[in-house]
Amino acid sequence: MDLKICHLYPDVLNLYGDRGNILCLQKRLSWRGIGVSLEEKKLGEPVDFSAYDLFFIGGGQDFEQTLLLEDCRKKKEDWKAAIEDGLPFLCICGGYQLLGHSYETADGQVCDYLGAIDFYTLGSHERMIGNYAFRLLPDSGGSLVIGFENHGGRTFPGSGVSPLGRILKGHGNGDGRGTEGVRYKNVFGTYSHGPLLPKNPAFCDHLLTCALERKYGRASLAPLPDRAEKAARASMLQRLGLRE
Ligand code: GLN
DSSP: OEEEEEEEOTTTOOOTTTTHHHHHHHHHHHTTTOEEEEEEEOTTOOOOGGGOSEEEEOOOOHHHHHHTHHHHHHHHHHHHHHHHTTOOEEEETHHHHTTSSEEEOTTSOEEEOOOOSSEEEEOOSSOEEEEEEEEEOGGGTOOEEEEEEEEOOEEEEOTTOBOSEEEEESOTTOSSSOEESEEETTEEEEOOBSOSGGGOHHHHHHHHHHHHHHHHSOOOOOOOOOHHHHHHHHHHHHHHTOOO
């Protein structure tokens, strides 16, 4: 067994330690004796989506997001087909926003993006910053996620789009309905920087299971000790006044 991971736009979208998510995915596979390879695809490089089993995109600032517009247009049809084919994507903040129809920056520039998932985002100078927490919906494992958010964008999922989770502390989508992120097929969009996965091992394993099941038809990940992960979670849960 092995997984081929593609890190999209590492040169442009990689804020607040987002690259740590790649390290976590790699480690939680190798600790179980599962092979893992990683390729980075930078802005402007062609991507054969069928050559990979799992994609990661980090976050950026408004300026970096506007740099991606032309490249997203070129990749749009292949990218949408990959999503419809059930390829797993973990997309953080700006990397999440570009999956929707549009992102209007705080200064009023409208960025027309992929339209792969029915949602849009409106930027704002009033930023949502801080440690936050949300509970994943059952179809994403139902675990409590501890994260860090820093965004001005408010994301509004369409009526047929499931959020990734329900906010417990902080802002999330900022849509006034207490939602965070989106889950569409095997796409996981979230505002959670930090990096997200090291302190949320259950979510990381859910993502890896989705990729392994899609590739091999089945997957059973052996439990890991997760001593450091559990300690980090206990510390943050106490700071946030939450329990598992
Ligand atoms: N520019 C977007 C916003 O501010 C995303 C920021 C980010 O990726 N941290 O909402």
